[in-house]
Amino acid sequence: MSNLGYLKEVVFVIQSQRNSFHAQQAEIRRTSLLEQAESLGQVRRNCTSTNSSWIVFLEEETSVQVAKLLQVLDHFDRRKEWFLGKPLHDEESTIIHHYAFAENPSIFKYPDFTASWALSIPLVNRLTNKVKNEPLKSDFTIDLKHEIALYIWENGRGPQLTAVPELCTLPQDAPGAERCATTLGRHLPSCGKPVQKEDVFVAVKTCRKFHADRVPVVKRTWEKQALLLEYYSDFADPTIPTVNLGVPNTDRGHCGKTFAILERYVSDAVPKTNWLLIVDDDTLISLPRLQALLGCYDPKEPVCLGERYGYGLSQGGYSYITGGGGMVFSHEAVLRILRSGCKCYSNDAPDDMVLGMCLNALKVPVTHSPLFHQARPEDYSRDFLSHQIPISFHKHWNIDPIAVFHKWLRDDGESTGPQNDFKEEL
Numbered sequence: 001m002s003n004l005g006y007l008k009e010v011v012f013v014i015q016s017q018r019n020s021f022h023a024q025q026a027e028i029r030r031t032s033l034l035e036q037a038e039s040l041g042q043v044r045r046n047c048t049s050t051n052s053s054w055i056v057f058l059e060e061e062t063s064v065q066v067a068k069l070l071q072v073l074d075h076f077d078r079r080k081e082w083f084l085g086k087p088l089h090d091e092e093s094t095i096i097h098h099y100a101f102a103e104n105p106s107i108f109k110y111p112d113f114t115a116s117w118a119l120s121i122p123l124v125n126r127l128t129n130k131v132k133n134e135p136l137k138s139d140f141t142i143d144l145k146h147e148i149a150l151y152i153w154e155n156g157r158g159p160q161l162t163a164v165p166e167l168c169t170l171p172q173d174a175p176g177a178e179r180c181a182t183t184l185g186r187h188l189p190s191c192g193k194p195v196q197k198e199d200v201f202v203a204v205k206t207c208r209k210f211h212a213d214r215v216p217v218v219k220r221t222w223e224k225q226a227l228l229l230e231y232y233s234d235f236a237d238p239t240i241p242t243v244n245l246g247v248p249n250t251d252r253g254h255c256g257k258t259f260a261i262l263e264r265y266v267s268d269a270v271p272k273t274n275w276l277l278i279v280d281d282d283t284l285i286s287l288p289r290l291q292a293l294l295g296c297y298d299p300k301e302p303v304c305l306g307e308r309y310g311y312g313l314s315q316g317g318y319s320y321i322t323g324g325g326g327m328v329f330s331h332e333a334v335l336r337i338l339r340s341g342c343k344c345y346s347n348d349a350p351d352d353m354v355l356g357m358c359l360n361a362l363k364v365p366v367t368h369s370p371l372f373h374q375a376r377p378e379d380y381s382r383d384f385l386s387h388q389i390p391i392s393f394h395k396h397w398n399i400d401p402i403a404v405f406h407k408w409l410r411d412d413g414e415s416t417g418p419q420n421d422f423k424e425e426l
Contacts, residue, residue: 320356
């Protein structure tokens with residue numbers, strides 16, 4: 001079948017977010033697709049599975065060469081079940097995937113969403129019936145691309161991911177990109193000037209038992225990047241110094257401490273800024289990269305930014321920013337949370353999840369950035385990290401955190417790790 005006729009059988013889905021910056025990015029991608037479709041002869045805006053053969057999922061930053069993509073899809077029998085994409089795999093069993101395939105983590109392949117991924121309509125129809133008839137088994141959504149692959153595979157009853165080399169995460173101008181049907185734009189969004197240091201207030205959550213081991217890591221790595229920073233603890237230690245918020249330390253949750261930080265942020269006790277960053281004392285982060293990213297967002301909007309997880313999403317649940325990778329709030333977002341009267345149900349309630357419930361009730365969107373990471377670099381696919389310029393990682397367990405910072409997050413003009421290597425494993 002010619003590309004001209006085949007185009008009518010492909011539905012593009014741009015995975016975007018409600019924040020105004022992301023809506024603009026998605027519209028740019030949509031416009032590009034429509035222009036290419038018109039140049040090929042026809043555009044169909046009303047789509048149903050009865051007259052389609054493929055659904056292709058894109059992210060906002062995924063550039064598509066439509067004609068090349070049609071040629072790729074034409075290699076597959078659209079009457080069969082197909083799950084197509086650029087495969088990722090785990091090098092070791094990881095907490096973010098619930099230690100799945102612990103004996104051989106690399107055996108299971110899941111798609112890199114940024115390269116795009118595609119489902120044939122026969123598979124879509126079967127999955128639609130499955131979703132209707134079988135409730136989803138997991139309460140938490142942590143890494144959607146892995147969870148979708150597991151759901152489709154269905155313990156061997158469904159198709160595995162089929163690797164498509166033309167679905168790429170190379171930059172558009174990189175060597176070898178001419179073979180690709182999909183490529184990426186910038187690895188870190190660029191929206192003009194980064195926000196200034198004096199416009200980001202940094203709150204580090206700690207406690208007395210970690211003053212001697214975790215806090216020194218912050219001081220030796222990224223503390224110097226901050227102009228406005230306070231450590232919040234259950235004990236006032238003038239040598240750091242820390243601020244005692246009057247909230248007892250808890251072994252988990254830390255909701256009381258986090259809400260006390262929000263209250264302090266909007267008080268006269270600290271300088272007024274447009275942005276608040278809350279991190280753990282074992283978070284590793286690049287503040288210059290965060291400042292560059294925040295240049296894309298309007299602080300007059302209620303912005304809540306970080307790595308998004310979900311709880312009970314299939315049963316009317318909510319999304320939340322997972323705390324370990326860093327939670328970023330615009331001043332307006334903090335005001336709305338506090339004015340709503342939203343409270344912790346206990347001091348040791350999970351702060352990130354309680355905030356997620358608050359934001360859901362306020363209808364304030366939680367904005368996801370894959371550049372924030374709740375876990376260590378070792379917990380993510382090497383290929384996934386290879387096309388990122390990461391903003392944060394979390395946890396010191398079984399790693400040298402200072403070495404990790406210098407490899408992945410240092411910003412002094414020198415190479416900081418694999419994110420500058422555009423080679424791909426095919």
